[in-house]
Amino acid sequence: MSLERQTNVDNGEELEDSLDTNYDFLIKFLLLGDSGVGKTCFLHRYTSGEFKPKFIATVGVDFRLKKLVYEFPEEGEDAKKKIHLQLWDTAGQERYRSLTKAFFRDGMGFLLLFDLADENSFQSVRQWLTEIKDQAYCENPDIILIGNKSDLKTRQVTSSQAEELAGSLGIPYLETSAATGKNVIPAVNMLLDMVMKRMREYVSAMDAEKATSPAPVSQPTQTSSRPKPNETTEPAKQSSCAC
Secondary structure, three states: OEEEEEEEOOHHHHHHHHOOOOOOEEEEEEEEOOOOOOHHHHHHHHHHOOOOOOOOOOOOEEEEEEEEEEEOOOOHHHOEEEEEEEEEEEOOOHHHHHHHHOOHHHOOEEEEEEEOOOHHHHHOHHHHHHHHHHHOOOOOOEEEEEEEOOOOOOOOOOHHHHHHHHHHHOOOEEEOOOOOOOOHHHHHHHHHHHHHHHHHHHHHHHHHHHHHOOOOOOOOOOOOOOOOOOOOOOOOOOOOOOO
16 A cells, blocks of 8 residues: 555635535544543644644544555556545543444544553553444444553553554554654554455455356246237138128
């Protein structure tokens, strides 16, 4: 996979650009995790390349749009596809949980964040994972576990602890820092690769199914010699010739 061009969309342009249909794929990712783990900072670091340490807690949901060109390996001239990537920032507070759950089913991939300097947010990972699998479009959606704020020295969760948890859950793990930008783009790109691979496998399976399905057999048209309704048959006329 290669990303040739990435275009950031500022806050004032999301609604207008979301109506732009000049793309091949519309992909929706959800950022999940407890309040204060850095989801909004992560989102802005990815979409604008900036770190804004002061944010008001997200109320409900918010999203930003990223335009990019995704190149499939070994696809020839049709390898490059235009993608509109919507990244949805969800509120982590318990009182907004019922609202954010409504967006789970539309998510095609999930970035599950916890704070490396907050052990409580790490303990909440299993609960978040359960909610994702209960509400998502399938039982095993594409998820990446992210330990955020790796730049802080006061960490309460070690790399080995997080890697062990991710291994037991069967999902990839990365440590990121919205402050320095470490692994922010690679984390999103990794999830995008997983989602696009799933989509290609689904399309290939559908094509294979169509190829092996028997062609419909056309039935021969039968003609009837019976008279049509309300149609009478006249007896053959006798010749009036006396010979």
